[in-house]
Amino acid sequence: MTERAQMSEPAQMTEPAMELRGVSVNFGSVRALQDIDIKVYPGEVHCLLGDNGAGKSTLIKVLSGVYRPSKGEILVDGKTVTFRSPRDAQELGVATVFQDLGMISLMSITRNFFLGREPTKSSLPFSRIDKERANTIARQAMADIGIDVRDPTQAVGTLSGGERQSVAIARAVHFGARVLILDEPTSALGVHQAAMVLKFIIEARMRGLAVIFISHNIHHAYPVGDTFTLLNRGRNRGTYAKSDISRDEVISIMSGGEDLKAVEAEIAGLLAQIGSRPPAAP
Amino acid sequence: MAVVEDKAIPPGELKATDRFGMTSKRAAGADERLASTGKLTQWLRRPEAGAAGGLLATIIIFALLPGAANLYSLQGSMTFLTLSAELGIVATAAALLIIAGEFDLSVGSMVGFAGVVIGLTVKYWGLPLWGGIACAFAVAILTGYLNGLIVVKTRLPSFIVTLATLYILRGLSIGITRAVTGRTQIPYILEGVPDPATAGIFNGHLLTGLFHWMGAQGWIGTRSDGIPFVAGIPMSIVWWLGPTALAGYVLTQTKYGNWIFATGGDLIAARNVGVPVDRVKISLFVYTACAATLLATIQVMEAGSADTTRGLLKEFEAIIAAVIGGVLLTGGYGTVYGVLFGALIFGLVQMGIFYTGIDTDWFKVFLGIVILMAVLVNNYIRLKALGRGGGK
Structure with missing residues (x-):
């Protein structure tokens, strides 16, 4: 499976919402990404999979406007774009929920939700933030994707990891994201909370968003994903439709196949050694 | 229970408790572990709660000590309020900057330098008072802008950048003044100016009619000529409370205030959602420099002279008032009302120790203890605000 697999067209024959063409990123002499081509369609969950060091984080930063590619093009709705900052990407409807969430824990849910886009009562400088409206909208936007917020004025720091992730997703969806990039949204979460976040990913997809879901956990990615792009050592190892x-094939490619077999054999050997001894009392 | 399967479990098949007696999180509805918070707890979680409590304690302590009658007399009150005002003007600005995640150690030197600018331009260039004051504010805006620009462009800690400004401004004040006048003070600034009324905006009193009337009624003490000892509310107090109220409004009610919290709370996150963090910081450096210049103007108008050593250590007192007031030194949290209480505690203790006859050498010891207590209380309150025992 080392040679590039045939790209299978997704169900939608529409224009990709976002596309990378031949994108490379170099940091000095380190080639973090080489010649990456990716197409993401509306209403599709596109999973980027890869082990640590595969280039996932760099790729997200290119998609979200944090890094500019050394080579290659970014297209949004078929048009070539240049992101000078994450703000530029957002203006074009490309919203990223970073692993550290971009949430400010000492500020309230509403203040975080509207940060940078506060609704004010008039256009004068130093006019009041319309807090009532902001609270209502924040609560409603979260209810729309199925999160019940007890009190939108509570500090984000009081929320659980899953809830924070949900607020970040709700914020991105509310502010008109058409491409939603989620960086390891489930990695730090418990089973229940991960399930909640996966549910929101499905919700977002059903609303016609193109979702780019970065993960190294195949058990989270496989159930929700429509398309899988496998990264390894900065290169695209192929894009596959779920069908x-x-x-198991995904797992095999992600971990470099041979490596995993070697690890399994090693573990089996270890277990065989230990196996003769009785287990410790429960 | 394996939730993350290829097919989600239909909600209908969920039972509230499974065979192990575990409550399913999905079926449980509202979290029963969530304790309701009372009004008192909510109030105690406010960042200024610690400072308000501290102020109350300070008032009571000095009420029980000898000299309380003098301290809390109208005259005594005005004296400590004026002291609080002089600190508060600078501390409010410093607090906003700390909330945005930066320090300005140059405010004390700025007080001295702005005074010198007014003194030299009025006395040696022959400018009217308003012209001298305008020059001082122009210098302040430039200084604040440069402080801010260097900090945001180089990403050096503002502590170091403004420490450099502290020395540069103090050195310039002394150097220029001595070069021009041969001394380190500029006396008799108000004499012979074309617009003496301008000084009244900064050194006058408010409600003089009311105080005069109260004196005539015999309610407040008067001199032999019938003029009350306290002519009215000093303008310094007005210049403290007015901008503080405005700063409080901006911080809590406006978009810009939200950006201040965000800039100090998490710089990267704020920048990623499009908050102009550099502009926020630079504008606040300009604000601290202007606040220092306002204080300098008040001092020059009250004393009629400029002194190159004015404002010495004001930067630290401002930070102390902010910290006592519940502002987190690491940024992202605090209120200006807390800083108001912090400045009041500071002024009250300073005057209180004087009136009680305690050796004023002890003021610094007391101050140190108050700072330590304030930081401990603030830390506790912040963790409470986040509703947990340990913070990150």
């Missing part, structure tokens, strides 16, 4: 690839 064309099984979970």
Whole structure:
């Protein structure tokens, strides 16, 4: 499976919402990404999978406007764009929920939700933030994707990891994101909370968003994903529709296949050694 | 219970408790572990709660000590309020900057330098008072802008950048004044100016009619000529409370205030959602420099002279008032009302120790203890605000 697999067209024959063409990123002599081509369609969950060091984080930063590619093009709705900052990307409807969430824990849910886009009562400088409206909208936007917020004025720091992730997603969806980039949204979460976040990903997809879901956990990515792009050592190892690839195949490619078998054999050997001894009392 | 399967479990098949007696999080509805918070707890979680409590304690302590009658007399009150005002003007600005995640150690030197600018331009260039004051504010805006620009462009800690400004401004004040006048003070600034009324905006009193009337009624003490000892509310107090109220409004009610919290709370996150963090910081450096210049103007108008050593250590007193007031030194949290209480505690203790006859050498010891207590209380309150025992 080392050679590039045939790209299978997704169900939608529409224009990709976002596309990378031949994108490379170099940091000095380090080639973090080489010649990456990716197409993401509306109403599609596109999973970027790869082990640590595969280039996932760099790729997200290119998609979200934090880094500019050394080579290649970014297209949004078929038009070539240049992101000078994450703000530029947002203006074009490309919203990113970073792993550290971009939430300010000492500020309230509403203040975080509207940060940078506060609704004011008039256009004068130093006019009041319309707090009532902001609270109502924030609560409603979160209710829309199925989160019940007890009190939108409570500090974000009081929320659980899953809730914070949900607020970040709700914020991105509310402010008109058409491409939603989620960087490891489930990695730090418990089972229940991860399930909640996966549900929001499905909700976002059903609303016609293009979702780019970065993960190294195949058990989270496989159930919700429509398309899988596998990254390894800065290169695209192939893009597959779900129907064309099984979970085990994905795992195998992600971990570099051979490596995993070697690790398994090693573990089996260890277990065989320990196996003769009785387990410790429960 | 394996929730993350390829097919989600239909909600209908969920039972509130499974066979292990575990409550399903999905079926449980509202979290029963969430304790309701009372009004008192909510109030105690406010950042200024600690400072308000501290102020109350300070008032009571000095009420029980000898000299309380003098301290809390109208005259005594005005004296400590004026002291609080002089600190508060600068501390409010310093607090906003700290909330935005930066320090300005140059405010004390700025007080001295702005005074010198007014003194030299009025006395040696022959400018009217308003012209001298305008020059001082122009210098302040430039200084604040440069402080801010260097900090945001180089990303050096503002502590170091403004420490440099502290020395540069103090050195310039002394150097220029001595070069021009041969001394380190500029006396008799108000004499012979074309617009003496301008000084009244800064050194006058408010409600003089009311105080005169109260004196005539015998309610407040008067001199032999019938003029009350306290002619009215000193303008310094007005210049403290007015801008503080405005700053409080801006911080809590406006978009810009939200950006101040965000800039100090998490710079990267704020920048990523499009908050102009550099502009926020630079504008606040300009504000602290202007606040220092306002204080300098008041001092020059009250004393009629400029002194190159004015404002010495004001930067630290301002930070102390902010910290006592519940502002987090690491940024992102605080209120200006807390700083108001912090400045009041500061002024009250300074005057209180004087009136009680305690050796004023002890003021610094007391101050140190108050700072330590304030920081401990603030830390506790912040963790409470986040509703947990340990913070990150």
